[in-house]
Amino acid sequence: MPKKPTVIDLFAGAGGMTRGFVDAGFKPVLAVEKEPDFAATYAENFGKHIVADDIVEFCKTAEIPKVDVVIGGPPCQGFSNLTGNKKCDPRREMWRYFMDVVEKSECQVFVIENVPNLLKSDEGENIVKFARKLGYHIDGETCGILNAADFGVPQNRRRAILIGSRIDYLNLPAPNGEFSTVRDAFKGIPKRPTFQELAETPVTTPQLHIARNPTEKSLARYRLIPPGGNRFDLQRLAPELTPDCWIRKTKGGTDLFGRLHWDGPARCTIRTEFYKPEKGRYLHPKEDRPITHWEAARLQTFPDEFKWHGTKIRIAIQIGNAVPPVFAKALANHIKKHLRGESRELTDDERQLRLVREKSPVFETKKRKQVTSKC
Template sequence: MTKPTMIDLFAGCGGMTVGFHDEGFKPVLAVEWDRYAAATYAANWGEDHVIAGDIAAVEERQIPRADLMIGGPPCQGFSNLGLKRLDDPRNQLWREYIRFIRTAKPQVFVIENVDRFSKSPEFQMLVEEVDHGTLNDYEITYGVLNSADYGVSQRRRRTIVIGSRVGRIDLPSPTHARVPEPGSGLLPWRTVRDVIEGLPARPESTELPESVTEFFGDPMPGIFKGLDIHFRRNPNQLSLDRYSYVPPGGGRFDVPVELLPRCWREKPTGTTDVMGRMRWDAPSLTIRTEFFKPEKGAYLHPQWAPARQRRDGDPQYIKGDPKKSVDRVITHYEASLIQDFPKDYLWMGTKTAIAKQIGNAVPSGLARAIAKQVRPFID
């Protein structure tokens, strides 16, 4: 049988494509302006159908007909971490998505975005296009899904919109739960242990291997694979001392006050996940683009053991046993596995560029669940 065709817009490094390809979809066009991310996509899925450039510059003659369109327009303008500026030009890029729908005429489209997207003015404009505008032959369903409910070892909430002109398509039902009810048929959430246990706890290298490959006419760092991106940082002794006090599930409040930077000492509440340590037997919190900075979230490796047992009357702070603890942030490779990329996925770019690609991606397990839900409706 001929595989249904797919266009991936704002494709990044291909996280959504991984999931949809697994369910039988064939990518025929991908558009991504970040050239490193586009090169990563091309390394895995082929350069012939990738446009590395501004989506607004893509001409209609370059847009093929396709059965499905997927994509996540940039969301920084109205994310929790952004400035929430309604006039941010990045918020208007979803209009380009609509232009592609008009031209490619997919049977189904899928939009992925931050959880706040469903409450944004831009989302309401999209609804109006469906109700009374150029997309009035589509019916949409939408909601906020947690990646952990679909077999991803990460709690990552995303708004998913499914538009269909071949019948209403509901959002996929969860396949996993924190604590499944007996007889529900649900599986327990997957954990950090499930995806990174057994990797070298103390990587030898701090750098990417020397490698250069040409994509789109430009030489770029890469291709890297697997343990190539399992490298460590070189934190100073003060940072190591801070890490050593943080137990699994803990954070900056577990660090002795005298070791904290002034900005944290003077902020007694909030930002509870910074300098946080993951738990082995739970999903991680959201992997963001700067997961290599512990001051940005709960990104410390989950392995930790106290130097001694806490006793009544002990001080608040207990230091970790340096022989039994891993006092470092997760590596790029560990982050990619928590984001549900295949173990042998190929990567292009600098260390910072690859981290950005990983943090911005849609976990392939979530994409796979959506693809499985959509596939029976595609003619």
């Protein structure tokens, strides 16, 4: 393995995954991201090796360099419950272009990150079948669901991780013992937001401590939510302030209008609309306001010196869609040991068992969640 193994990042977004691999000693040589402002953020932090193009068009003509590792998160919206998990969503097929780059780059290892539903889909099984045809070792122990909170991210963020290796089977990493809380993440951030609008971009992460202008009704709602509470506390204490749709919805949505806990990881995933309490547990642990972009970026483990391009809304999308850099670094360190030959070698019996497993589906069909065909 070279002193600095090389990596390609596909569907790169702002570069959260690249950040983790760089911190682990990898050298990024190519990235692809179709959104121009997202690509500008990436370029600002990592260099001009990023291509701002749709990967479908990119794969038609691009010359792919030979690298050690290919990483990326094909669009999750096609598999997410939040967007209907529709089988006819064309974004479900974007894995094909990821694997096209894997094939052309002749990488030793690839890593796919996505929402857990990928593992219950035909597409997940097809990724595995295609990878095996290319000579990658991949099975049920190299694919699964990891929680970023088990690797030092102050946020419960469960994600499907698929690892394929030409070298040998590389099991998913075990939790590394790191633990971080919301209190840790918010250390040093002023209680009151200090910005109303963004300065001309790029801006650093602390410049994203953006205040909102809630209505008096919203402020009244915020004040009624106790530590760790949610919409049900609002309904109990002030039904007149509770939207009718919440009153009719007696089950589910337990994180809506929720307040974060200080002394544990954020209970819910930081998504793209974290500045709206009605979308999840996004109220500050003590202050009567939603969390700011700076606080969300800290929960996603972006460093304060990270620079961002785009509007407030577009930067929020970049933050919410990113792979937390600290989680990515844990994956990168795990892979680096594998590239160096430091991973435990399988016994002959273990290897034989895994070869037998390759003849059967990795993800049991009967456990796959049914998806709608309506579009």
